[in-house]
Amino acid sequence: MSFGSGAVLRPGQSALAASSKVGLGTVLLLASVQFAAFVDRAVPSVVAGALKGEFDLTDRQIGALQGPAFALTYAAAMLAAGHWGRRIEPFRLMALCVAVWTVGGVAFALASSYEALMAARMVLGVGQAAFAPAALMILGASSVGMGRARAVSMFTSGSAAGRSGSFFLVGAILLLVGGQTVAGLSPWRSASLIPILLNLGLILGLLWKARGRRMVSAEPTRGLRTAVSWLAGDGRAVFGLMGASAGCVLSIQAAGAWMPSILARAHELSSGHAAIAIGGVVLVAAPAGHLTAGWLLGLERMKASGPAPVMASALAVSVLAAFGLMTTTWLPMTLACLGLLVASSGMAAASALIGLQPLTPDPIRGGVNAIFLASVSVVGVGLGPWVTGVVSDRNIDTRFGLATSLACVVMVVAAVVIPLALWQGRRWISGPKAPCFGSEPPRASAACNSPIRRNTSKR
Template sequence: MFIIALLLVSALYQIDRILPFILAESIKSELSLSDTQIGLMIGPAFALCNALFSLPLARAADRTSPRLVLVGCLVVWSAMTAMGGLATSFVFLAATRFGVALGEAGAIPAGHALIARKIHPDRRGFALALFSMGIPLGTMAGFAAGGVIADGLGWRAALFGAGAAGVVLSIVALLAIGPIPASGPVLASEEPFVRASRRLLSAPAFRWMALAAIGIGFASAPFYAFSAPFLIRNHGFSASQVGLAFGLLQGGMGIVGTLLGGRMFDRAVLRGSGRLLGPPALILIIASITTTLALFVPVGWVSIALLVPGMLSFAFAMPASFGAGHLLAGPGRQALASSLLLISSGLLGPTIGPLFVGVVSDWANEAGVANGLGLGLLIVPIASVLSGLALLVANGRVAAHLRRAEP
């Protein structure tokens, strides 16, 4: 029941995060917003706010009760999602999205802290995978339900419904999670979070993992933002065709990737080899090759098929990355480790990556260069291969670090 509650929280986290993408056209029309305002609402502003509050909330989860932090964050972001349904101006709507970003900033670190306290290390990878599986499930549910509700009842009803669901889920989560064991040594919890962050980042293994996370952010954000427009423009698919094919494949690969990645991480921990990041590194490198081919093949269904390894690679890397980060951080610092990795992947890449693709595409169109969006999307395989190489370096550094930590 504990893991199921966390899975539902993770799914709702993703639903409330992506709803503006689904509802953007309806919101833009009713509130007379520009594309720039829509972009500010769902892009850099959200990412910056989310990153700003991630570390303090992660530290609160490590030092106090992660259950209360998680439930409190859920209530905040759900209430702000529902308030978005009352918006009559850009300023009001943007303020509610800041509130959602604030609440969601503590959700993943608090969830990871709960898993670290309640699940034994040799089963923790699978637990992290189940928690992470809420992201693809939320993506599928958000696109499907959000679109249906928006078409039938309007975008405001979609926001009201998501907010109400969150309030109900907060009560369920509070009861289902139950008592939380202590985090471990008091010293780990009382160390100031800035000093604890610097200590963790001073470890070469964690620095390489953070660099890999930055690369994944630069690969995944443009991938999700522009793959559908690329397929529509270059291969003549309709929006519904792309939504069905890409959405189902993304959700399926997300589920397979998180579960398989979690299982493989657990087995690596049980073997005691310490080499935990090799498989996700290899898949990222393979995905960089297939994604490059997908951007230039002339057949639409072949392009979609070649994008599948990329979908798998991002999900597959999550359990191993977070699990290895927790092992490096030690008791009482797991949420901090998760927060630092989330900031690494969720700040620069989502802020700069899609903007870069758009600039390259616009330049190519103005210059009369064909496949401008495909050229811009080359940032995805480049960032993927760099992330894979960084994880290979981190793989050896993590093994060495864990060997030194053995009694």
């Protein structure tokens, strides 16, 4: 059987595994789509002040809009994508994802009530759900010149840079329109709608990449059921990584959702100025954290210990950043603390996702990634912004209370996740085993029930 360009499939081999290399252009395209996904996802955090005023919302309601409304449908749709996604050519699937979430973004910009805003965020979650598992299926099943760890870190840096891109784009548009309506739309609606239109070029790029490709899999029925069976058996070590990752993402999402509002309230900046200021910080800090994780975990000497030491160290740094955020009233120091928080939390989260890939056998990687990302999203994306909003509503300090609330959430997360990450590090040495599939050739079957990493074998 052939895959696109003529790669031959052996029995038991997936179509993506038959293509042994992914070029830098493909990695950059996937990172660009990930960038756009997070630009669109982060729009409510920039226009939170306008939403609060127009719809008379509390911080808890804004947190629900950014968190649960998106995360619940995102997680449910991601599980469905993990089960059926391998049957669809991945680039066409990703193009469909971008089209669906573009519809959700447009609906958000035109919403006339809080309920309509919630519904639009749900559509956005459905559209973005299948993209990450499809992209990770491509990157995880292939080896590129820079190495899998660095390729995945480049992909995840697109999400980090996407949040800063949203701050820059939406903030700049708010400043340009200067409080004036554009085509009958209020400033926040115009600022929410314009970035969405950039998705059209990405849809064309993905469809161009899909040209002449066809998804041919020797294992069409292996979806979530096989992935769940593996996780319940040999893959149990992944649960520690999953829990630690959820905590890291909770910190990232809580910070990302409220950073512009912190600057606006504590330092009396306009929404546009606050978004651009924090966008500059995130643009540097977020990719630095993700790429540092990829560089560290790509080192030969780090393969024996896995991601746990990197995660624990990064979270310890996030505690220092949170403490500084609680105690400062100086704008430059606030920006520095937020930048350090973004970099350290991103480094920890990227380490977890990178560490998952070599633990997961190729035939079920799509399903395992979907379960992993869905679980992490429900906890991290769903709870991070909302919990911070709930704590903020109970804080009587209207100026610095939001910053203090975010710092408290980050510290509690670190206190739970650092021990969990270190515990997971002990499991890494005797971690998951490759599952035995009846259709695998004898050479592959001989490797069944042996640790996936070379360094775990007894010398």
